[in-house]
Amino acid sequence: MLKIRQLQKKKQQEAELASGSASPSGSGSRTDSPAKVSGAQLRLQKDITELDLPKTIKVTFPDSSDFFNFNLQILPQQGFYKGGVFDFKVEINGNFPIDPPKIRCLNKIYHPNIDLEGNICLNILREDWSPVLNLNSVLIGLNFLFLEPNPNDPLNKEAANVLVKDKSQFKRNVSNSMRGGYIDQTYYDKVLNI
Amino acid sequence: MSVATHSARDISSIESILRNIGPYNEVPDEYNADEAAEALRTTTVLVIGAGGLGCEILKNLALTGFKKIHVIDMDTIDVSNLNRQFLFRPKDVGHSKAEVAARFIQERIGDEELKITPYFGKIQDKPLEYYRQFGVIVCGLDSIEARRWINATVVSLVDSELNNLIPMVDGGTEGFRGQSRVILPTLTSCYECTLDLLSPKTTYPVCTIANTPRLPEHCIEFASVIEWPKHFPGRKFDADDPESVQWMYETALARAKLFNIQGVTKQLTLGVVKNIIPAIASTNAIIAASCCNEAFKIVTNTNPILNNYMMYAGDESIFTYTYAHSRRPNCPVCGNMSKKVIAKNWWTLDRFIEEISGKQEIQMSSPSLTTAEKSLYLRNPPNLEQATRPNLAKKFNTLVRAGDEVVITDPNLPISLRLTVEFTGPEVEPDDVNSSLM
Numbered sequence: 001m002l003k004i005r006q007l008q009k010k011k012q013q014e015a016e017l018a019s020g021s022a023s024p025s026g027s028g029s030r031t032d033s034p035a036k037v038s039g040a041q042l043r044l045q046k047d048i049t050e051l052d053l054p055k056t057i058k059v060t061f062p063d064s065s066d067f068f069n070f071n072l073q074i075l076p077q078q079g080f081y082k083g084g085v086f087d088f089k090v091e092i093n094g095n096f097p098i099d100p101p102k103i104r105c106l107n108k109i110y111h112p113n114i115d116l117e118g119n120i121c122l123n124i125l126r127e128d129w130s131p132v133l134n135l136n137s138v139l140i141g142l143n144f145l146f147l148e149p150n151p152n153d154p155l156n157k158e159a160a161n162v163l164v165k166d167k168s169q170f171k172r173n174v175s176n177s178m179r180g181g182y183i184d185q186t187y188y189d190k191v192l193n194i
Numbered sequence: 195m196s197v198a199t200h201s202a203r204d205i206s207s208i209e210s211i212l213r214n215i216g217p218y219n220e221v222p223d224e225y226n227a228d229e230a231a232e233a234l235r236t237t238t239v240l241v242i243g244a245g246g247l248g249c250e251i252l253k254n255l256a257l258t259g260f261k262k263i264h265v266i267d268m269d270t271i272d273v274s275n276l277n278r279q280f281l282f283r284p285k286d287v288g289h290s291k292a293e294v295a296a297r298f299i300q301e302r303i304g305d306e307e308l309k310i311t312p313y314f315g316k317i318q319d320k321p322l323e324y325y326r327q328f329g330v331i332v333c334g335l336d337s338i339e340a341r342r343w344i345n346a347t348v349v350s351l352v353d354s355e356l357n358n359l360i361p362m363v364d365g366g367t368e369g370f371r372g373q374s375r376v377i378l379p380t381l382t383s384c385y386e387c388t389l390d391l392l393s394p395k396t397t398y399p400v401c402t403i404a405n406t407p408r409l410p411e412h413c414i415e416f417a418s419v420i421e422w423p424k425h426f427p428g429r430k431f432d433a434d435d436p437e438s439v440q441w442m443y444e445t446a447l448a449r450a451k452l453f454n455i456q457g458v459t460k461q462l463t464l465g466v467v468k469n470i471i472p473a474i475a476s477t478n479a480i481i482a483a484s485c486c487n488e489a490f491k492i493v494t495n496t497n498p499i500l501n502n503y504m505m506y507a508g509d510e511s512i513f514t515y516t517y518a519h520s521r522r523p524n525c526p527v528c529g530n531m532s533k534k535v536i537a538k539n540w541w542t543l544d545r546f547i548e549e550i551s552g553k554q555e556i557q558m559s560s561p562s563l564t565t566a567e568k569s570l571y572l573r574n575p576p577n578l579e580q581a582t583r584p585n586l587a588k589k590f591n592t593l594v595r596a597g598d599e600v601v602i603t604d605p606n607l608p609i610s611l612r613l614t615v616e617f618t619g620p621e622v623e624p625d626d627v628n629s630s631l632m
Binding site for chain 1: 495526573
């Protein structure tokens with residue numbers, strides 16, 4: 001421990017030099033156990049309070065003290081999905097930002113990259129997630145899927161095929177599905193904002 | 195030949211290391227062999243994890259001459275542990291790893307002075323205060339989450355005068371690879387500083403899993419990611435439940451047949467869903483040996499300690515590399531020491547924010563405040579602001595207990611700021627202006 005004490009002294013001296021005056025030492029340390037904030041929460045608080053989202057993305061927190069579970073709404077103002085309101089549930093675990101946020105679509109929707117169970121195929125939600133990304137980038141990425149559905153990485157293969165072969169048919173299918181109706185024997189939820 | 199007193203173990207070979215000051219001793223003027231021997235005997239060491247690494251660590255520490263050892267592990271012994279976790283026997287299956295390991299070492303070494311205290315449970319069960327008693331913490335963990343927790347805990351123990359600094363030695367192995375490192379909380383890089391070194395878990399794109407599986411792993415992921423939640427909504431998969439594993443295996447196998455993919459086995463299924471990496475006993479032995487030597491050097495001062503990260507790669511021939519990983523200035527855990535602030539008992543939350551925002555060294559434009567338990571006030575997003583706004587008018591000491599940590603984030607701050615709050619003064623704002631000046 002002798003070496004460590006040397007390092008401690010050195011650091012204290014540096015700190016004193018930096019602050020210009022020695023900090024008043026005194027009162028001993030507490031003996032009971034104060035509440036501690038976890039690393040995941042520290043990071044998440046930063047991510048959430050610094051969210052900078054377009055008007056088309058809304059986040060709502062059922063419990064204002066729980067950053068780890070919240071809801072998300074995407075309201076596209078242009079593109080195939082204009083006029084729709086899409087609900088998502090976001091779950092973040094204690095291992096954030098090692099583990100990516102888990103996002104699931106709550107509506108049954110007709111979208112090449114979202115399957116009927118609400119699973120989402122977005123690279124930064126899985127294989128390309130990295131701790132340097134933040135919550136904002138994921139939400140922007142998700143928003144982008146509604147502006148530019150990507151037929152090359154399909155989860156709903158039928159929808160992707162239609163998008164590749166016949167754009168106007170795809171457009172019709174999307175607007176029919178958003179009104180609440182059947183496309184190829186599958187019923188889709190009504191998500192129109194009226 | 196020296197004869198050991200009582201039934202204490204003969205540590206003459208270690209004594210000779212302590213008695214002879216070598217050329218590398220960093221503190222030759224202050225070094226004292228008797229004090230070093232005494233430190234070895236009296237320092238309480240905490241071993242976290244009594245698994246593959248933990249068995250080795252416990253054995254090494256006990257044989258090196260440490261006398262007071264605590265060990266924590268939340269796991270029970272599984273048959274599959276017995277090939278490498280050598281303190282356990284078939285009759286121990288189902289019992290606590292920590293308790294069995296402690297008893298085994300204690301009986302085997304038969305040293306009256308040696309006291310190993312096991313705890314069967316989670317590290318998170320223990321209060322902050324519990325960790326203060328240790329001189330060194332040695333970790334042999336397999337979980338990132340547990341490492342982050344203990345790391346944040348030892349960093350938070352360090353006060354503004356740098357007291358209560360507990361060195362932590364962390365070991366980890368993965369097949370033929372491993373690393374050991376020494377963390378001097380707030381002095382050298384902490385675990386959180388190096389999070390970006392972690393190799394990401396192997397994951398596969400959902401689209402591939404759903405549409406174009408090529409590998410047996412894709413079929414297993416399909417069963418686990420897509421089919422499991424569909425069949426058992428809201429239920430978490432339990433890899434220790436044979437029926438669930440069987441279901442997972444059969445579902446994956448059916449998927450593999452459909453796409454004509456070979457190679458889905460029950461073992462691979464377990465490997466993929468549990469993310470199992472094969473453990474190699476000798477890698478554990480190498481890493482544990484390094485960790486225990488560091489603990490020994492930290493406590494006795496005989497030789498310089500590891501500075502601060504040693505990687506070991508035995509998968510392609512053999513390669514080791516040691517370097518000093520530098521601290522990350524904006525590390526959310528150690529980049530900012532918890533600062534102490536004194537609040538008046540009569541302050542509202544609003545007043546508190548006003549007071550700290552005005553401080554030169556803090557300078558915030560729109561701070562958001564939370565404690566470990568609740569949100570105090572959040573500026574953004576709008577509906578959180580609305581939900582927490584009523585707190586502004588509440589008295590601060592009804593929202594926060596003395597000694598609680600308040601975390602403040604602000605777009606102006608690259609890191610989050612941690613304040614430990616203390617209260618003084620009367621409950622009601624004194625009318626007399628002079629009395630509030632003290």
